[in-house]
Amino acid sequence: xxxxxxxxxxxxxxxxxxxxxxxxxxxxxxxxxxxxxxxxxxxxxxxxxxxxxxxxxxxxxxxxxxxxxxxxxxxxxxxxxxxxxxxxxxxxxxxxxxxxxxxxxxxxxxxxxxxxxxxxxxxxxxxxxxxxxxxxxxxxxxxxxxxxxxxxxxxxxxxxxxxxxxxxxxxxxxxxxxxxxxxxxxxxxxxxxxxxxxxxxxxxxxxxxxxxxxxxxxxxxxxxxxxxxxxxxxxxx
Amino acid sequence: xxxxxxxxxxxxxxxxxxxxxxxxxxxxxxxxxxxxxxxxxxxxxxxxxxxxxxxxxxxxxxxxxxxxxxxxxxxxxxxxxxxxxxxxxxxxxxxxxxxxxxxxxxxxxxxxxxxxxxxxxxxxxxxxxxxxxxxxxxxxxxxxxxxxxxxxxxxxxxxxxxxxxxxxxxxxxxxxxxxxxxxxxxxxxxxxxxxxxxxxxxxxxxxxxxxxxxxxxxxxxxxxxxxxxxxxxxxxx
DNA sequence: TCGTGTGATTTGTATAGACTAATATAGACA
DNA sequence: TGTCTATATTAGTCTATACAAATCACACGA
Numbered sequence: 321x322x323x324x325x326x327x328x329x330x331x332x333x334x335x336x337x338x339x340x341x342x343x344x345x346x347x348x349x350x351x352x353x354x355x356x357x358x359x360x361x362x363x364x365x366x367x368x369x370x371x372x373x374x375x376x377x378x379x380x381x382x383x384x385x386x387x388x389x390x391x392x393x394x395x396x397x398x399x400x401x402x403x404x405x406x407x408x409x410x411x412x413x414x415x416x417x418x419x420x421x422x423x424x425x426x427x428x429x430x431x432x433x434x435x436x437x438x439x440x441x442x443x444x445x446x447x448x449x450x451x452x453x454x455x456x457x458x459x460x461x462x463x464x465x466x467x468x469x470x471x472x473x474x475x476x477x478x479x480x481x482x483x484x485x486x487x488x489x490x491x492x493x494x495x496x497x498x499x500x501x502x503x504x505x506x507x508x509x510x511x512x513x514x515x516x517x518x519x520x521x522x523x524x525x526x527x528x529x530x531x532x533x534x535x536x537x538x539x540x541x542x543x544x545x546x547x548x549x550x551x552x553x554x555x556x557x
Numbered sequence: 558x559x560x561x562x563x564x565x566x567x568x569x570x571x572x573x574x575x576x577x578x579x580x581x582x583x584x585x586x587x588x589x590x591x592x593x594x595x596x597x598x599x600x601x602x603x604x605x606x607x608x609x610x611x612x613x614x615x616x617x618x619x620x621x622x623x624x625x626x627x628x629x630x631x632x633x634x635x636x637x638x639x640x641x642x643x644x645x646x647x648x649x650x651x652x653x654x655x656x657x658x659x660x661x662x663x664x665x666x667x668x669x670x671x672x673x674x675x676x677x678x679x680x681x682x683x684x685x686x687x688x689x690x691x692x693x694x695x696x697x698x699x700x701x702x703x704x705x706x707x708x709x710x711x712x713x714x715x716x717x718x719x720x721x722x723x724x725x726x727x728x729x730x731x732x733x734x735x736x737x738x739x740x741x742x743x744x745x746x747x748x749x750x751x752x753x754x755x756x757x758x759x760x761x762x763x764x765x766x767x768x769x770x771x772x773x774x775x776x777x778x779x780x781x782x783x784x785x786x787x788x789x790x791x792x793x794x
Numbered sequence: 795t796c797g798t799g800t801g802a803t804t805t806g807t808a809t810a811g812a813c814t815a816a817t818a819t820a821g822a823c824a
Numbered sequence: 825t826g827t828c829t830a831t832a833t834t835a836g837t838c839t840a841t842a843c844a845a846a847t848c849a850c851a852c853g854a
Binding site: 798801804815817820824 | 831
């Protein structure tokens, strides 16, 4: 059941699967480039657009990273958690056809606690960048994001203003393949994750989910939030 | 800033935005069909493939539902959870290039409790279909799914076997626009346990499923959450 | 040695067309 | 009335091609 099926499944799907298999077989390492579309199209005996679709979808799935003019690379593996998928809140709101807006509540440098130092693999007391941002959808606060960033990954993080661009967007520009900046976003490959997420449900209430994961331990906690009130996401990442 | 830009943004993006705007403006109601690709391509003055890409991406984003041979319909608005996105577990495992497998632990008809009746909008004691399935990734149990289905939505639910097809896939075929079925899924990332997840089904309430795994046994539990009340997902997770 | 620019490479987007497969519809028929 | 059938409609896939835009590699010159 390689690729010479009766074409029960579409060709681009077969190609996706084949590439996934080869990635799983470590034919290409993490961050390494896979062959260009031209070559793949020739090898698979299809048009370039067919390969393009396969690569596009794998990119959207987070398996690959593509850079125009450069090539297509194997993305770092996503963390295994995930039923929880962190999405770009701005994009998501735009998809709903609503107005996105955000306010920067805090932007500072803080010394790393013992726990945080362990998480980031740095020394206790070393500086960390911290930003607290509230994201709004049609002027309604939807999500509070409390983010800690390793300065080594994004040295100019504090200089950002985050009016139009979300931290995620900025970090993915600064260090697209580094992976280390995913730390607070619950996506990070290989290393431990820590995320504070605030999720609104409907008018009457807000549910806050706080998740911490280190090594084998996972702890989560939920609270009820009332709209229009200020909530502090406290410590202990 | 309609669509006669300098083509700073690609055409298919403009089309996506335009359609989103018109959906937001209720030009087409929920479940209603939007014009076919042919028509849209003519109206926008682009090739059909360009419209196709826009519609594909909106479908992937959950804004539209497409049925070959029938048409493209406005999908019911998604639950307002924002950060939590329920994905098809089988697809996700396939994306990782791993082997997906599942076992049906239970398949039965149960009388609806008072809470469940309220949730589904039926009478207390009315029959509900229930399935409990464990999903495996490379033979490792990854997720337990305890699902309740309104028989009116999927009368032949119990006749399914769910070997290759997940319930989600089946239900999305049977009742793509109904939205009446819902379940809560939790996942087992580490060794001992698990995840807690709250998903709102209808306006007034949230359903919580708690799943625990110890060695060979897997136990799950669902509760009903009433808005305005505080729920604690206990630690020691 | 160090830039610098120029051409080659590679992805992003778009086109026009073709065929397939699923669905819906209308009409023929019993 | 209900059922089957032929036909039209619609989305799914694929091809072959073209040009734009970002990036890269390398030869060249100061």
